[in-house]
Amino acid sequence: MREITAEIQSWPIAGTFTISRGAKTEARVVVASVSDHGQTGYGECVPYARYGENEKDVMAAIKAQQPALADGMNREDLQRVMPRGAARNALDCALWDLETKLTGRPAWERAGLAAPRALTTAYTLSLAAPEEMHEAAKAEAHRPILKLKLGQGGDEDVARVEAVRAGAPNAALIVDANEGWKPEDVLPLAHEFARLGVSLIEQPVPAREDEVLRGIESPVPLCADESAHGLEGMRRLVGLYDFINVKLDKTGGLTEALSVIRCAKLRKLRVMVGCMVSTSLAMAPAMLAAQQADYVDLDGPLLLAQDREPSLRYEGSLVYPPESKLWG
Incomplete structure (x- = not known):
């Protein structure tokens, strides 16, 4: 039993x-x-x-x-x-x-997927004062993709992105507002961030207010996170966002996550596979979903003081598929 x-x-x-x-x-x-x-x-x-x-x-x-x-x-x-x-x-x-x-x-075979390969993950910089984020960016400037947690919009967020860009001039940048901006701030900030070479803006406004994004011409692609959960509501996201952030905690597991990714691609939405701050056990199944993603944000274990054993293998920002002793 x-x-x-x-x-x-x-x-x-x-x-x-x-x-x-x-x-x-x-x-x-x-x-x-x-x-x-x-x-x-x-x-x-x-x-x-x-x-x-x-x-x-x-x-x-x-x-x-x-x-x-x-x-x-x-x-x-x-x-x-x-x-x-x-x-x-x-x-x-x-x-x-x-x-x-x-x-x-193995799980990838049961899911009908190709054998998984190593992927490059974004690395997240916490929200802080611009000078602190500058120092954090300098320390991580070797990483190809940095993801910045931002605040409530306005000049302070522009200063944060300018500070990170100065600290990591060659990194691709993703900014994540976590619903923190006012609707009227989206286009002005998007134009500022386009100037600074930002590649993606994640969830700029509260999910309940995101209809204001419909039809706007942002110079930087917009990604739904808190607005995107599972298969229900996917149609509404078309015309609001260019990307969706698929997280297994939102979809309720790998099973629906794989279906969400297929649906997103049919609707011409591009895909990020993301995570919460958690251990390699949470990242392992997400690695299968991430094989089909345009951006990968599976840095949860890198943000911990210690990961569980066995764990995923990280080499810089390169993360390798899980071995069976960990999961799948």
Whole structure:
């Protein structure tokens, strides 16, 4: 009989991770495991208060699926009985991992994908004063892609991007406002950032206000994050954004993430695959989705003081596919 366990884990962040909504010094994750016939599959998620999630509720939602899993519920059933979100992500990824162990076939093969390859990930710089972000950029100037967390828009954000560009003149830059800007700031800031060679602007305005983006001609492509979750609502994003940021915690696992990417490409939306600050166990399934992405933002373990073992292999900004002892 299949059995579920779930536990909360805390992983210290190297320093402080700051975005426009606040700061944290640890990554709090929930790890689900599903055991069957002497094998155990694992999946990791990050409950996110922005979406009304907390660790207690996520743990309860995972454990509540014990009777259904014992009765033979599979990943396809899981999509119907659980809403998308962190809890379903942990269970979905645990089931993928369990399937690979029971069948001896890697997850990429079961998903009908080509064998995964190493990818270049963006590296995130936390929101800080311009001079601090300049120093952080200098320290990471060797990385090909830097992602900057920005604030509430205006001159201060322009100063931050100018400081980072001066510190890392050759890096591609992605800026992430995390819904922090006013609608009227989008085009003026986009023109400033085009001047500074920014490649992508992520979620400039609150998701509930993003209809103001429809039809505007931004000189820098716009990417939906908080506005883009799963398959529902994908059609509405066309004409608002050029990219969507696919995160497994939002789609509720790898199963729907792969469907979202296929749907995005059919709708001519380009794809970033991103993450929350979490360990290699959360990044491993996302690496399969990221094989089809235009931008990869799977630097979560690089922001931690210590990753779990076994872990993904990072060489600078190059991240390698997971080995089976980690996941999949």
